[in-house]
Amino acid sequence: MKKLFSLSLVLLLCLSALTGCGKKADGSGLTKVTLNEVAHSIFYAPMYVAIEEGYFEEEGIDLTLVTGFGADKTMTALLTGEADIGFMGSESTIYTYLGGTQDYAVNFAQLTQRAGNFLVSREPIDDFSWDMLIGANVLGGRPGGMPEMVFEYILIKNNIDPAQDLHIDQSIDFGSTAAAFSGGQGDFTVESCDLPHPCLFHIPFRSPRHISYPLFQSWKACAPPQASSARP
Numbered sequence: 001m002k003k004l005f006s007l008s009l010v011l012l013l014c015l016s017a018l019t020g021c022g023k024k025a026d027g028s029g030l031t032k033v034t035l036n037e038v039a040h041s042i043f044y045a046p047m048y049v050a051i052e053e054g055y056f057e058e059e060g061i062d063l064t065l066v067t068g069f070g071a072d073k074t075m076t077a078l079l080t081g082e083a084d085i086g087f088m089g090s091e092s093t094i095y096t097y098l099g100g101t102q103d104y105a106v107n108f109a110q111l112t113q114r115a116g117n118f119l120v121s122r123e124p125i126d127d128f129s130w131d132m133l134i135g136a137n138v139l140g141g142r143p144g145g146m147p148e149m150v151f152e153y154i155l156i157k158n159n160i161d162p163a164q165d166l167h168i169d170q171s172i173d174f175g176s177t178a179a180a181f182s183g184g185q186g187d188f189t190v191e192s193c194d195l196p197h198p199c200l201f202h203i204p205f206r207s208p209r210h211i212s213y214p215l216f217q218s219w220k221a222c223a224p225p226q227a228s229s230a231r232p
Helices: 002-018 042-052 071-079 091-098 146-157 174-182
Strands: 031-037 061-067 085-088 106-110 118-121 137-139 167-169 188-191 210-214 227-230
Touching: 031 071, 071 085, 071 091, 137 174, 146 167, 146 188, 174 188
Parallel strands: 031 061, 031 085, 137 167, 137 188
Antiparallel strands: 085 227, 106 227, 118 188, 118 210
């Protein structure tokens, strides 16, 4: 399955390169393609395997991988020409289009099916239930971001009003919520964690952190959390 995923990604990038996204490298015969990913996560391991195993070179692609650390930054890189392809939540393309951007991006491939985020608490919770969040302060990330929207969607599914029943702090960028949580802010935080060591690279060892609930258990295939986007 992982190899199929990787080969599918290679094929998609090949098609993008052939339609003008990439640039021919001098004398190498390879098409240069810059891919800006929203975050560097184990959930995208098949893509990293494809890079390390040389699948892209085999298909004539000289791939440069850049981490944007946020869908807004990845979209900016795409629109300014710093990246040929953006790997981010599909919501960024919608916002850009609705904002009236002339040279808007287009989602052309769904690469993940579930949200790779976890609700993280300070204390271990053996039998978690969503009503435990009533009255709590949760670090949700920037407003309109995929992690925050998925979180609110799940709250509503569990009969919790995101605006009335708890406080969701949306003043902190998603890439900075872990640092804020380790600094003492919030009772819970929504994080993209690296398994098998949850939050190992996001929250320091000195800060107690425990996964309360993996959001993908409640996030069905309502919309693609991650999609590849390119300018038409």
